[in-house]
Amino acid sequence: MHIGYARVSSTKQDVTRQLDALAAAGIASEHIYVDKKSGATRDRPGLHEALRQARPGDVIVVHTLDRLGRTVRDTLNLVHELRERGVGIRTLADPLGIDTSNPDSPMAQLAVIMLALFAEMERTYATERASHARAVAAAHGRHTGRPSVVDPDKLEHALMLRDKGVPMRECQWPLRSAHGRPVDVPAGGQ
Structure with a gap:
């Protein structure tokens, strides 16, 4: 067979x-x-x-x-x-x-x-070949891989919260309070 x-x-x-x-x-x-x-x-x-x-x-x-x-x-x-x-x-x-x-x-x-x-x-x-192509692209300031789906402003805000000591699980978007409820953040991430 x-x-x-x-x-x-x-x-x-x-x-x-x-x-x-x-x-x-x-x-x-x-x-x-x-x-x-x-x-x-x-x-x-x-x-x-x-x-x-x-x-x-x-x-x-x-x-x-x-x-x-x-x-x-x-x-x-x-x-x-x-x-x-x-x-x-x-x-x-x-x-x-x-x-x-x-x-x-x-x-x-x-x-x-x-x-x-x-x-x-x-x-x-x-x-x-793929590794070399990624290195050449990075050396020329080009991003390789999948495109980012994260809004740069939201990422910046999450990084700022992390740097202030906020636990990572609370730095996710949408931001959540300590009780797990969504937190409204004014435009501009302030």
Whole structure:
């Protein structure tokens, strides 16, 4: 049996492309497991269920190898564990096709190692590029990240209250009294 697994790193990302590829490969939707969680951990419900369902002779199919694990070590450990159980892995869109259902194939083993290494390197380089871009923007006085949703006047007023010793829970907006009731603050935060 073929078992599909798809993963994106956050709930904001779309898994449709992976699901479409798995369906096009002939995998029934009831045999496809999905996670919207970082690959930094193996504690992913969809992955656990796919692994639980896999029996000797089955093949776990993923869009690309990096959907299984984030690091070379994690990916290779998972591939090794599955091989010990008689379960193969096949990828659909990697530049080097992977199909470990034949455990004696040295090319499949080499492809797994190379693709896991390339995926980890790309994540490292992407992180470095993003960090550099943030540093350059900050050096030029530009804000990076999400735009602030806090009114600057309200923030200034809350900071002034904090500096006067008002507990942080009372510095929230709308400001609250010690009894938890909202406090009216005149315009300008006075």
